[in-house]
Amino acid sequence: MNVRDPFNLHRRSALSILKSTATRTAIGVTERAVEVGFQAIEKSKQAVEDLDMSFTVPKNVPSFANPQRVVEDRIWGNSAVTSRAGAGTRATSASAHTNAGILAGVQGRVGGFFDNKHALPMYKDKPYAYPLSQRIKPVWRKKRFLGFVLVLFSLLYYFGAFQKGSQTDTAERPLWGWLKQDSAGRGAKFDWNRRRDMVVDAFTLSWDAYERYAWGYDEYHPVSKKGKQMIAKGLGWIIVDALDTMILMNLTSRVSHAREWMATSLTYDQDQDVNTFETTIRMLGGLLSAHYLSNEYPTLAPLADDDPGAAGEDLYLEKAKDLADRLVAAFDSPSGVPYASVNLAKFEGIPAHDEGGASSTAEATSLQLEFKYLAKLTGEKYFWDKAEKVMQVVDDNGAQDGLLPIYIYATDGKFRGQNIRLGSRGDSYYEYLIKQYLQTSKQEPIYLEMWDEALRGVRKHLVTYTEPSRFTIVGEKPSGLSGKLSPKMDHLVCFLPGTIALGATKGLTEADARKLPTWTEKEEADMKLARELMHTCWGMYKWTATGLAAEITYFNIADPPLPESAPHQAPAEFDEDPAAEWRKDYDVHSNDVHNLQRPETVESLFYMWRITEDIKYREWGWEMFKSFLKYAEVEENGDFTSLSNANIIPPVLRDNMESFWLAETLKYFYLLFSPNDLLPLDKVVFNTEAHAFPIFQMGQLFSTGWERKPRDTEGKIIA
Structure with missing residues (x-):
């Protein structure tokens, strides 16, 4: 198709397409603007012809009918429109669309695309969806007439000027259009692939804004x-x-740009201290997951650079090995418990600067999935041995009922204090118990035993019920197991319902797991607890004005707290009435109303959907996702940020986007709305940053190098 072809189309044909109410609403373009545009094009026609340029379609166009490429088959720039319209109640939405519709938005983006000398051709994935951050100039003042022509061609092509056959209703295509369709209620048949596409739109808005304003930086402040x-x-x-989120979403050019930056700019040879845990789960985990996905799913975001035999075939693994060689120095402590930080260039572990130099228990015990998988990939057993030694040192403390204090000294491997919780500094220890068991194909029953013991301890000491509605919660014991129960739940605790369900079924669906002889009353009770906690975590979202949970929620409980065996039945639905009885159970303090775009609740929704196949968990996730679209948007950019106050409308924005918004939250939304055979739970485990690793056989090289000491009924070591 030659770029000059659109000049031969009659302007009335174009205007007739744009005149429908739905279309005009969607693209916000007036007939006068189109007329003026045509006049401008007529005047510049000769200049364009002199360029003698053509828009050549490559021979090897990807198959857009392939389900794994469905994310690339959407109209240009729909993200910019939909993120604003998704706000629904915002008074500014309508004016935003009127002033910056699809036509104007795409024109600006296409111009920006040609300015980007490093971008790949447009057929790899759509042009970067940069939201316009300034007022749109009248089209007749634009210098890039060629860009306008390409935009016009694209619009006409999209609305059917060059093809026959039925087209999807234009009102359904923009994000705002099908958000309005979400009124049929629970149980309706929705196209979950389309909803998944909207998650991709949200991701590309955030990523492209980061790429535009903060490329290569570790932090991004969207406001x-x-x-x-x-x-x-x-x-x-x-x-x-x-990186692995983009691979899953098949965002080829963005993966290519990220990979190019990693190959040319990323170095770990820096005389800098970094947090051992965060760097391991995010950076090492991200590299290992990208390596796995690029090999296991070569048709997702395919790049010649990592094809077998290519010079960059092992880029991700090489970077991972380099980083791990530096991080593993943190384990060189007298006890084997890793130091809280490590100096990358000096290969030197560094004690924490607070808590008397003690490391966080969760951080010390949530490195195992990463180092074990790396050991399996490289055959270098010392990675395995270093990570595994930590588990032995921790367990040799003989913590009562499998519940650990949240600090541990790297010097002697002993716990500091008695604070016990499944929120910050405690959470992922428990998560990694069951996941270590699953990662090595259930060949290490020691970790299943530790998981079962810990879950019994949670039931015995931390589970209680709220008043007056009897929601199930997991509290904290700041002064040890003999101390008072605090009815406090970090949002972080909401990883637990999904993890409990995973432990009960071992990655199978509940229906399939029930058929096995290993299914007992214990697994039945575990699934019941998982459902109840999931309900409570969803209530954290329903309680706030924005529908986005606070960072910390307290609950009203009896004194003394009701035991886990007490009768309880929380309301099945959350009454929307501000004076509803159930709201009395929840108590959010003014210092805790911020929302950091955290993933734990949608993570558990993902597990609960995959395992129970109950559609309500998908529907809750969809409702949550819409709340992010409505209230976490930065209107100047069109991307998303965290909130300082999620309990007022409009919310108070917090000028920071955590990396886990892209790595975890949006990935779990994407997987929640995806077919269940994408990263099935009986084939992969996710680390605590949502990076996917394969389940593997240990082979002859690796083994569980330790045994638990005998314990009494409370889990205390028998001398």
Whole structure:
């Protein structure tokens, strides 16, 4: 198709397409603007002809009918429109669309695309969806007439000027259009692939804004449009963490750009201290997951650079090995428990600067999935041995009922204090118990035993019920198991319902797991607890004005707290009435109303949907996703940020986008709305940053190198 062809189309044909109410609403373009555009094109026709340029379609166009490429088959720039319209109740939405419709938005984006000398051709994936951050100039003042012509061609092609056959109703295509369709209620048959596409739109808005304003920086501040490094040359904190999400979403050109930056700019040879845990789960985990996905799913975001035999075939693994060689120095402590930090260039572990130098228990015990998988890939057993030794040292403390204090000294391997919780500094220890068992194909029953013991301890000491509605919660014991129960739940605790369900079925669906002889009353009770906690976590979202949960929620409970065996039945539905009785059970303090775009609840919704196949968990996730679209948007950019106050409308924005928004939250939304055979739970385990690793056989090289000491009924070691 030659770029000059659109000149031969009659302007009335174009205007007739644009005149329908739905179309005019969707694209916000007046007839006068189109007329003026045609006049401008007529005047510049000769200049364009002199360029003698053509828009050549490549021979090897990807198959857009392939389900794995469905994310690439959407109209240009729909994200910019939909993110604003998704706000629904915002008074500014209508004016935003009127002033910056699809036609104007795409024109600006196409112009920006040609300015980007490093971008790939448009057929790889759609042009970068940069939201316009300034007022749109009248089209007759634009210098890029060629860009306008291409836009016009694209619009006419999209609305059917060059093809026959039925077209999807234009009102359904923009994000705002099908958000309005979500009124049929629970149980209706929705196209979950389309909803998944909207998650991709949200991701590309955030990613493209980061790429535009803060490329290569470790931090991105969407409101101020600035980036910041965590260490001198950066760690690729956002780029590496989001890499496997982009591979799953088949965002080829973005993966290529990220890979190019990693190959040319990313170095770990820096005289800088970094957090051992965060760097392991985000950076090492991200690299290992990208390596796995690029090999296991070669048709997703395919790049010649990592094809077998190519020079960059092992880029992700090579970077992972280099980083791990530096991080493993943290394990060189007297006890084997890793230091809280490590100096990358000096290969030196560094004690924590607070808590008397003690490391976080969760951080010390949530490195095992990463180092074990790396050991399996490289055959270098010392990675395995270093990570596994930690589990023995921790377990040799003989913590009562499998519940651990949240600090541990790297010097002697003993716990500091008695604070016990499944929120911050405690959470992922428990998560990694069951996942270590699953990662090695259930060949290490020691970790299943530890998981079962810990879950019994949670039931015995931390589970209680709220008043007056009897929601199930998991509290904290700041002064030890003999101390008072605090009715406090970090949002982080909402990883637990999904993990409990995973432990009960071992990655199978509940229906299939029930058929096995291993299914007992224990698994039945575990699934019941998982459902109840999932309900409570969803209530955290229903309680706030924005529908986005606070960072910490307290609950009203009896004194003394009701035991886990007490009768209880929470309301099945959350009454929307502000004075509803169930709201009395929840108590959010003014210092805790911020929302950091955290993933734990949608993570558990993903597990609960895959395992129970109950559609309500998908529907809850969809409702949550819409709340992010409505209230976490930065209107100047069209991307998303965290909130300082999620309990007022409009919310107070917090000028920061955590890397886990891209690495975890949106990935779990994407998987929640995807077919269940994408990363099936009996084939992969996700680390605590949502990076996917394969389940593997240990083979002859690896083994569980330790045994538990005998214990009494409370889990205490028998002398």
